[in-house]
Amino acid sequence: MNLNSSTTVGIIGAGAMGSGIAQVAATAGHSVVLFDTAEVQLQKSKVALQATLNKLVEKGKLTTGAASAIEGRITYADQLATFSSCGLIIEAIVENIDVKRKVFAEVEQIVSADTILASNTSSLSITSIAAACNKPERFLGIHFFNPAPLMPLVEVIPGVATDAAVFADARALIDSWGKSTVACKDTPGFIVNRVARSYYGESIRMYEEGIADFATIDWAMKTLGGFKMGPFELMDFIGNDVNYKVTETVWDQFFYEPRFKPSLTQKRLFEANMFGRKSGRGYYDYREGAVLPQPKQDEVLGKRMLMRVLAMLINEAADTLYLGVASREDLDTAMIKGVNYPKGLLKWADEIGIHTIVEQLQTLFEEYGEDRYRPCVLLKRMAAAGQTFY
Numbered sequence: 001m002n003l004n005s006s007t008t009v010g011i012i013g014a015g016a017m018g019s020g021i022a023q024v025a026a027t028a029g030h031s032v033v034l035f036d037t038a039e040v041q042l043q044k045s046k047v048a049l050q051a052t053l054n055k056l057v058e059k060g061k062l063t064t065g066a067a068s069a070i071e072g073r074i075t076y077a078d079q080l081a082t083f084s085s086c087g088l089i090i091e092a093i094v095e096n097i098d099v100k101r102k103v104f105a106e107v108e109q110i111v112s113a114d115t116i117l118a119s120n121t122s123s124l125s126i127t128s129i130a131a132a133c134n135k136p137e138r139f140l141g142i143h144f145f146n147p148a149p150l151m152p153l154v155e156v157i158p159g160v161a162t163d164a165a166v167f168a169d170a171r172a173l174i175d176s177w178g179k180s181t182v183a184c185k186d187t188p189g190f191i192v193n194r195v196a197r198s199y200y201g202e203s204i205r206m207y208e209e210g211i212a213d214f215a216t217i218d219w220a221m222k223t224l225g226g227f228k229m230g231p232f233e234l235m236d237f238i239g240n241d242v243n244y245k246v247t248e249t250v251w252d253q254f255f256y257e258p259r260f261k262p263s264l265t266q267k268r269l270f271e272a273n274m275f276g277r278k279s280g281r282g283y284y285d286y287r288e289g290a291v292l293p294q295p296k297q298d299e300v301l302g303k304r305m306l307m308r309v310l311a312m313l314i315n316e317a318a319d320t321l322y323l324g325v326a327s328r329e330d331l332d333t334a335m336i337k338g339v340n341y342p343k344g345l346l347k348w349a350d351e352i353g354i355h356t357i358v359e360q361l362q363t364l365f366e367e368y369g370e371d372r373y374r375p376c377v378l379l380k381r382m383a384a385a386g387q388t389f390y
Helices: 016-027 039-058 064-072 080-085 097-107 126-130 164-176 197-208 214-224 231-238 240-253 264-271 299-322 328-339 345-352 354-368 377-385
Strands: 009-012 032-035 074-077 088-091 116-119 139-144 153-158 180-183
Touching: 009 016, 016 032, 016 039, 016 064, 016 074, 016 139, 032 080, 039 064, 039 074, 064 074, 080 097, 088 097, 097 116, 097 126, 116 126, 116 164, 126 139, 139 164, 153 164, 153 328, 164 180, 180 328, 197 214, 197 231, 197 240, 197 264, 197 299, 214 231, 214 299, 231 240, 240 264, 299 328, 299 345, 299 354, 299 377, 328 345, 345 354, 354 377
Parallel strands: 009 032, 009 088, 032 074, 088 116, 116 139, 153 180
Antiparallel strands: 139 153
């Protein structure tokens, strides 16, 4: 299959992510089939798209004609048989590997032999999902970030059996949609959800140790680090149900690697249905009349916390590079465009000094005696040789 602008794109799942991907593909000129088993979800998706397009017209970002054309390119379907003419299928349903495998086994019976199949999973094994197919060589991961129409990054992930031509074809198509693609190996969490775990995990750890409260840690990361959102407000924005489950999945799939260990603090919020903004309470209270806590603006403490989190993030980015998961450039691009980090972590490491990062990690390792703080072998070698990433 040679994917191009005339390719019909099928989307499985009309939730926020599936609907967003459908909008992106339709805006790029494709005929799109958006499938969901729930008629109410399809209707909800249709109404939401109309509202989004109307806003873009009001802001002058789209003409009325262009908005109508985008809307007209999307067909809403509750039968898988409507995928028969699709050249590319992207699945965006619940993060349950058994459900995904079952769906793709069904889809493969309907589509043509050269249709490319893809999952938008954020943390599950592409190779494992592909194994449910008769032709795993035509399967890969195409991971958009939410909201898909606004977020520029897409991770493109080949499984063990993925044909190189399928990977190249799919990546070129997503690039043509105006997205910034990065290539990464099929490892848990891919690039962003793997490397970013430290931003959340180490911040929660500092809170649990009584070093600072949520507001103070968030203040340090934003004011001193330049992050768009602090870790606690970001977890509340993403949803503690989603964020906790990704952490748990990555930890489980890395055979309980200590660097990815979930926290009891977030587990309790998850159990209490305190998911963050969408539920009204999370790390912060968003209910009407609630007063948000004020940070303690202690610059010395803030810099110490920032360096601890940065050292952990850089250590994970270096390990990801060392193990050949992604290139130096794709790693830095992914963290800037996928989670709005102020800089690429490897470039940031060069600015701080790799020797300084290794010293910070070794200090933590000696103090705690925990493997989560062990410095990546690549960082140790580079520090010893006086090397930089760039």
